[in-house]
Each structure stands twice: as structure tokens, then as C-alpha cells.
Amino acid sequence: xxxxxxxxxxxxxxxxxxxxxxxxxxxxxxxxxxxxxxxxxxxxxxxxxxxxxxxxxxxxxxxxxxxxxxxxxxxxxxxxxxxxxxxxxxxxxxxxxxxxxxxxxxxxxxxxxxxxxxxxxxxxxxxxxxxxxxxxxxxxxxxxxxxxxxxxxxxxxxxxxxxxxxxxxxxxxxxxxxxxxxxxxxxxxxxxxxxxxxxxxxxxxxxxxxxxxxxxxxxxxxxxxxxxxxxxxxxxxxxxxxxxxxxxxxxxxxxxxxxxxxxxxxxxxxxxxxxxxxxxxxxxxxxxxxxxxxxxxxxxxxxxxxxxxxxxxxxxxxxxxxxxxxxxxxxxxxxxxxxxxxxxxx
Amino acid sequence: xxxxxxxxxxxxxxxxxxxxxxxxxxxxxxxxxxxxxxxxxxxxxxxxxxxxxxxxxxxxxxxxxxxxxxxxxxxxxxxxxxxxxxxxxxxxxxxxxxxxxxxxxxxxxxxxxxxxxxxxxxxxxxxxxxxxxxxxxxxxxxxxxxxxxxxxxxxxxxxxxxxxxxxxxxxxxxxxxxxxxxxxxxxxxxxxxxxxxxxxxxxxxxxxxxxxxxxxxxxxxxxxxxxxxxxxxxxxxxxxxxxxxxxxxxxxxxxxxxxxxxxxxxxxxxxxxxxxxxxxxxxxxxxxxxxxxxxxxxxxxxxxxxxxxxxxxxxxxxxxxxxxxxxxxxxxxxxxxxxxxxxxxxxxxxxxxxxxxxxxxxxxxxxxxxxxxx
Numbered sequence: 001x002x003x004x005x006x007x008x009x010x011x012x013x014x015x016x017x018x019x020x021x022x023x024x025x026x027x028x029x030x031x032x033x034x035x036x037x038x039x040x041x042x043x044x045x046x047x048x049x050x051x052x053x054x055x056x057x058x059x060x061x062x063x064x065x066x067x068x069x070x071x072x073x074x075x076x077x078x079x080x081x082x083x084x085x086x087x088x089x090x091x092x093x094x095x096x097x098x099x100x101x102x103x104x105x106x107x108x109x110x111x112x113x114x115x116x117x118x119x120x121x122x123x124x125x126x127x128x129x130x131x132x133x134x135x136x137x138x139x140x141x142x143x144x145x146x147x148x149x150x151x152x153x154x155x156x157x158x159x160x161x162x163x164x165x166x167x168x169x170x171x172x173x174x175x176x177x178x179x180x181x182x183x184x185x186x187x188x189x190x191x192x193x194x195x196x197x198x199x200x201x202x203x204x205x206x207x208x209x210x211x212x213x214x215x216x217x218x219x220x221x222x223x224x225x226x227x228x229x230x231x232x233x234x235x236x237x238x239x240x241x242x243x244x245x246x247x248x249x250x251x252x253x254x255x256x257x258x259x260x261x262x263x264x265x266x267x268x269x270x271x272x273x274x275x276x277x278x279x280x281x282x283x284x285x286x287x288x289x290x291x292x293x294x295x296x297x298x299x300x301x302x303x304x305x306x307x308x309x310x311x312x313x314x315x316x317x318x319x320x321x322x323x324x325x326x327x328x329x330x331x332x333x334x335x336x337x338x339x340x341x342x343x344x345x346x
Numbered sequence: 347x348x349x350x351x352x353x354x355x356x357x358x359x360x361x362x363x364x365x366x367x368x369x370x371x372x373x374x375x376x377x378x379x380x381x382x383x384x385x386x387x388x389x390x391x392x393x394x395x396x397x398x399x400x401x402x403x404x405x406x407x408x409x410x411x412x413x414x415x416x417x418x419x420x421x422x423x424x425x426x427x428x429x430x431x432x433x434x435x436x437x438x439x440x441x442x443x444x445x446x447x448x449x450x451x452x453x454x455x456x457x458x459x460x461x462x463x464x465x466x467x468x469x470x471x472x473x474x475x476x477x478x479x480x481x482x483x484x485x486x487x488x489x490x491x492x493x494x495x496x497x498x499x500x501x502x503x504x505x506x507x508x509x510x511x512x513x514x515x516x517x518x519x520x521x522x523x524x525x526x527x528x529x530x531x532x533x534x535x536x537x538x539x540x541x542x543x544x545x546x547x548x549x550x551x552x553x554x555x556x557x558x559x560x561x562x563x564x565x566x567x568x569x570x571x572x573x574x575x576x577x578x579x580x581x582x583x584x585x586x587x588x589x590x591x592x593x594x595x596x597x598x599x600x601x602x603x604x605x606x607x608x609x610x611x612x613x614x615x616x617x618x619x620x621x622x623x624x625x626x627x628x629x630x631x632x633x634x635x636x637x638x639x640x641x642x643x644x645x646x647x648x649x650x651x652x653x654x655x656x657x658x659x660x661x662x663x664x665x666x667x668x669x670x671x672x673x674x675x676x677x678x679x680x681x682x683x684x685x686x687x688x689x690x691x692x693x694x695x696x697x698x699x700x701x702x703x704x705x706x707x708x709x710x711x712x713x714x715x716x717x718x719x720x
Contacts, residue, residue: 293495293497294494294495294497295495295497295498295520297497302497302498306497338715338716339621339623339624339626339665339714339715340714340715341521341624341667341712341714342521342691342712342713342714342715343520343521343712344518344520344521344522344523344588344590344593344693344710344712345592345593346520346588346589346590346592346593
């Protein structure tokens with residue numbers, strides 16, 4: 001979907017149409033969750049702090065996110081996808097990989113199928129989407145970003161390698177700011193530069209991910225579209241209105257996050273074994289600390305205790321705290337599966 | 347301070363309590379035995395702050411005094427000496443300790459006895475009389491089922507409930523559970539506590555082979571045991587034990603009675619072929635017939651055996667972790683055992699058919715999910 005949250009707002013509130021809109025908190029510490037295309041022309045981007053966004057675009061209109069509405073639209077578009085293939089791998093609320101090799105209507109051309117989906121999305125949601133069509137996930141994702149908004153782009157098998165070669169590395173999905181910077185330091189700026197490195201060299205510098213970079217530089221990607229991608233972690237975090245100084249304030253700040261996660265665990269019957277606490281100081285330095293239990297944590301008091309211990313172990317802190325986060329990973333489904341050792345009911 | 351003692355008597359008594367001494371204690375003084383001499387009685391104390399063990403030895407002395415002696419150095423010395431009277435000369439100013447034997451002299455640098463942690467004392471505890479054999483059996487029957495997960499501390503010990511009619515010992519790791527009851531242990535008032543696994547292990551290993559009376563006293567925070575010339579004080583686990591009674595299923599229409607050793611040996615063979623992480627084995631029961639099978643899809647290994655049994659109930663299949671079954675069956679002594687089962691996702695009870703008159707043993711193990719059951 002194009003500028004998803006912002007487009008939904010402009011759809012539902014006509015007075016926002018044609019104006020620079022940012023979804024997110026406008027406060028001193030807010031962050032832009034999504035920016036309309038009008039806002040993007042000013043250089044406003046998602047994940048940018050609202051303060052900087054306002055500097056770049058003083059007439060920027062902030063709206064509060066309405067996640068319930070976004071989720072509803074998300075399920076609408078997933079229902080459309082489901083008419084074509086069961087192999088849907090959601091990337092986020094508004095993005096998904098579809099394997100249409102074998103599709104339900106039996107459409108031979110993936111491009112034609114993509115146009116049909118785009119059309120249906122427009123009819124049913126009044127929103128525009130962009131599609132990327134190619135022969136693997138990596139290229140499809142690149143292609144989908146290439147002609148936004150309301151675009152479609154196709155990378156044919158014979159074009160894949162050349163397309164990747166001309167692309168700057170920071171455009172690659174999976175290459176973030178830090179990795180891009182390290183690649184630049186190594187003199188790697190484009191897909192072509194990347195392709196000229198040996199796998200051993202890339203592994204040496206980027207570890208396991210190096211192998212992935214090596215393959216995508218050749219436009220190779222064998223990852224299948226995985227319909228039931230298992231959630232690996234669940235987390236909740238909060239940027240506080242004012243920086244926190246004392247342990248008591250931070251514990252109080254962590255409690256609602258613990259509540260959030262615990263509610264999620266209860267609802268889904270999925271519990272985690274590993275607890276991670278994230279602390280962002282007011283100089284934006286981030287610390288994360290984790291600890292694992294031997295079994296999934298099913299006891300709220302124990303979860304809370306682990307979180308507090310992880311926090312306390314970082315004391316004293318060098319600076320006041322701007323943000324705190326808690327996440328659970330090593331999730332274990334309490335639904336029975338084969339080979340699962342059942343536990344006594346206490 | 348000076349005393350003479352038989353090297354082998356001292357070695358035997360020190361070995362009995364040496365298990366408490368940890369190699370890397372929180373406080374360095376705990377690497378020592380505390381010697382306290384009063385007339386002809388030498389009292390030796392070892393502690394790890396959680397458990398304290400004390401033994402009393404008759405010596406030729408007459409003095410009064412105390413010293414902390416390095417445990418390892420002393421034990422190694424005693425182990426290497428042939429049986430003979432040895433003399434301890436302690437300089438209580440410098441804490442230097444000299445041992446004189448027929449073979450020669452050994453000088454150890456001791457430590458100030460004042461630094462050794464104080465031993466908790468009994469304060470209006472609930473007294474219970476045991477026999478060493480019955481306590482030893484109770485420990486042996488339960489301790490293997492305790493958990494090692496420090497995040498659920500209650501389950502790292504054995505729950506002991508002593509009432510006016512019997513005593514119940516319960517251990518669980520959350521997947522299996524043992525409930526061991528004896529009618530020959532009673533108390534004038536109901537009392538319950540969780541005793542640490544380490545303390546029970548130490549107690550078990552120093553209980554004498556012959557049956558001797560054993561006195562116990564329990565306070566809110568400590569358990570005190572004494573027998574022969576040994577005393578043990580251990581800190582209790584201050585947690586709430588899980589509500590285990592409700593975890594024991596009551597309505598189990600399917601019963602399987604089988605020779606314990608035959609089943610145990612079969613499981614040991616079959617488990618070699620089971621998945622290496624789940625150790626899953628499948629029990630399939632039909633009329634008087636038990637089939638035990640396992641497969642490891644990763645290696646295409648599989649095995650299957652058929653055993654004679656007495657089965658009453660609907661044909662059923664249930665999966666278990668073979669290690670749990672093997673451990674349970676190895677810890678029982680009866681000739682035959684009965685499995686009481688209800689459904690493939692509910693706990694299975696394992697009960698020895700022949701039980702001692704004053705014993706009641708019940709073991710419980712949760713199944714492993716099979717693919718055929720959803």
C-alpha cells in the first residue's frame with residue numbers, strides 16, 4: 001500500500017487530501033509513523049522524530065494513528081490476496097509476498113494478476129497499492145518500491161542481474177543504514193560492486209548475512225514464500241513524555257509494557273522463554289539486556305521480576321532514560337504439536 | 347590448643363560432612379572446617395550458608411579452643427596417612443596448625459574461627475522422629491524428580507508434609523511428579539516445608555547403612571536433623587509448592603499391568619531409536635498386548651517391540667519421553683507396575699503393584715503429543 005496510514009487518513013478525512021500529513025505524535029518526543037506523499041516532498045520520512053519533521057515542513061498536519069482502522073483495511077486486502085493464492089507471507093499490515101506460480105483463478109501472467117489485485121484494492125478500499133512482479137522475493141520487493149505510488153514494475157528473469165547491478169546498496173531490502181555505511185567503507189556502493197566480492201569476503205565482514213548479500217547481489221534468492229511465518233518475538237515500548245531518572249519511575253514505566261505483553265501471551269496462549277529489556281538514554285544510546293528461563297515464562301510475577309532485575313542490573317545509568325521497552329522471544333506455542341512434552345497443570 | 351585423634355576416625359567423620367564444603371564458596375572462610383574443642387569432644391562444622399553439617403568426635407584433649415582448618419588440605423593429608431594417632435597443635439594467636447604423625451609434621455595455615463558463620467539454632471520447632479532407613483528411602487524415591495530450574499525455586503526441592511497419620515514427600519519438575527507417602531512417620535501437629543535438593547542429597551549420602559533413630563525439628567525457616575554424632579541444619583525453600591493434588595487425575599479407566607524390568611529393558615533399547623531431543627516413544631495398548639515403538643525421522647531410525655501385559659480399557663496410543671519412564675521405572679523396586687491412563691494428553695499414573703506395608707508410592711508423568719492425536 002502506498003503511504004498506508006497516511007492514505008487511510010486522507011481517505012477518511014477529505015480535508016487532509018492534497019496536504020502534507022504525518023501520522024504519529026506531534027509532541028516534542030513524537031515520531032512519524034507514516035508520511036503522505038505531499039509530506040515526503042519536504043523530506044519527511046517515517047521513523048523521523050516529529051520535531052525534525054516539523055522543521056522540514058512547518059505546515060505539516062499531524063494526525064493520531066487509528067490502528068483499528070488500519071487493521072481492518074489490512075484484513076480487507078488480505079482477503080483479496082486470498083482469492084488468488086493461499087501462499088501469502090505478510091511483511092507488515094500493508095505488505096505481503098504472494099507466490100502466484102499456481103494461482104486459484106489460473107491466470108498465466110503474474111503481471112495481469114497483479115493488475116487485477118491492484119484494481120480490486122482500489123475498488124474495495126479506495127486506496128492505491130503498488131506491485132512488484134518478479135521471480136524471487138528479493139526482486140519482487142525491490143520492484144514494488146520502484147514505481148510507487150500506484151505503480152507496477154516487473155523484473156523479468158533475464159533482467160534481474162542487471163537491475164540489481166545498477167542499484168545503490170541502501171535500496172536493498174535487508175541492508176539498513178549501518179550495513180550500508182560499512183559497505184561504503186569497503187568501497188561497495190552498488191549491486192555491481194557487491195557482486196564483485198567473494199562470498200568469503202562478505203561473510204568475513206558481515207557474518208551470516210554476508211552469504212545472503214552475496215546471493216542477492218547475483219539476484220538469487222531461494223527463500224520460499226512462507227504463509228505461516230512464525231512470530232519470533234513480541235514487544236512493547238514507550239517513549240516517555242519526560243526523561244526518567246529514578247528506578248521507581250522506570251519500574252512504574254515498565255509496568256504497562258509488562259501488562260501489554262502479558263495480555264498478549266494470555267490471548268494467544270504463546271509464552272516466551274527470553275525476556276529483553278531495552279533502555280534508550282536521552283543521548284539516544286541504546287542498551288538491551290536479555291535473560292532466558294529454561295521453560296516459557298507462565299507466571300506474571302516471574303516475568304515482572306525478570307524485567308525488573310534486568311533493569312536494575314544496569315544501574316546506575318549514565319544518563320536519564322528516554323525510552324523503555326520489553327520484549328519476549330523464544331516463543332513457545334502452548335497449542336500441542338507433535339513431540340511436545342506436555343506440562344503438569346500448575 | 348592441642349589434641350590427639352585417630353587419623354581414620356577423623357577422616358571418616360570429616361568425609362561424612364565434607365559434601366557441604368563447596369570448592370568455590372561465596373565467603374572464603376567456608377573452604378574450612380571449623381574445629382571447636384571442649385575437653386575431650388571435638389566439634390567440627392562445615393557450612394555453605396544454606397546447609398550446615400556438624401559432627402562430634404571423641405579425642406584426647408582437655409583444652410578449650412577453636413580454629414578454622416582448610417578442608418581440602420586436611421582431607422588430602424588424612425587420606426594419605428596410614429591409620430595412627432595424630433596430634434594437632436594449634437597456635438590460636440597465629441592460627442597456624444601443626445599435625446604430627448609417625449611419618450612427620452605438616453603445617454597448615456588456619457583461619458580465625460570468629461569469621462566462621464554462626465550456626466542457626468532451633469527455636470520452638472516441630473519435632474518429628476524418623477528412622478534413618480525410612481527417611482533415606484523417602485529421599486531416594488523422590489529426589490530424582492526435582493527440577494533444576496532455579497526460576498521455579500519451589501520445585502528445586504522436595505515438599506515434605508508431615509501430619510498426625512502419615513508423612514508425604516512430593517517432588518516434581520513440572521513434567522513428572524512423585525508422591526511418596528509413609529505411615530510410619532508422624533507428627534503431633536501438621537507441618538510442611540520444602541527442603542533443598544542439595545541438603546537432601548547430602549543427608550542421604552551420610553545416612554548410616556544400618557537403621558538408626560533420627561530426630562528432626564522444623565522451624566519456619568530451617569530443618570534440623572540429628573543422628574549418631576552428626577547434625578545437619580538446612581535452610582528451607584521459602585516458596586509455595588504447586589498444588590500437586592489437583593494435578594493427579596482421578597478417573598483413569600485404562601489400566602496396564604506389566605513386569606517392571608521387562609518394560610524397563612525394552613524402553614532402554616527402543617529409546618536408542620527415538621528422536622534425540624524429544625526422546626519420544628509410543629505406547630500402543632490393545633488387549634493384553636503392549637507395543638513400544640520409536641522413530642527418529644532425521645536419521646530414518648526406528649524400532650518396535652511387543653510385550654505381554656494385562657490391559658483393561660479401550661485400545662489407545664500415548665507418547666512419553668522415554669527418559670522419564672526409564673527414570674521412574676528404575677527408581678521403583680516392585681516386580682510389577684500398573685499404568686493408569688485416561689487420554690493421550692493427560693497424565694499417566696505409574697503405581698508399583700507390590701508395595702511395602704507402610705508405603706504408598708505414586709508416580710505421574712505427562713505425555714508427549716503424538717501426531718495421531720489432535
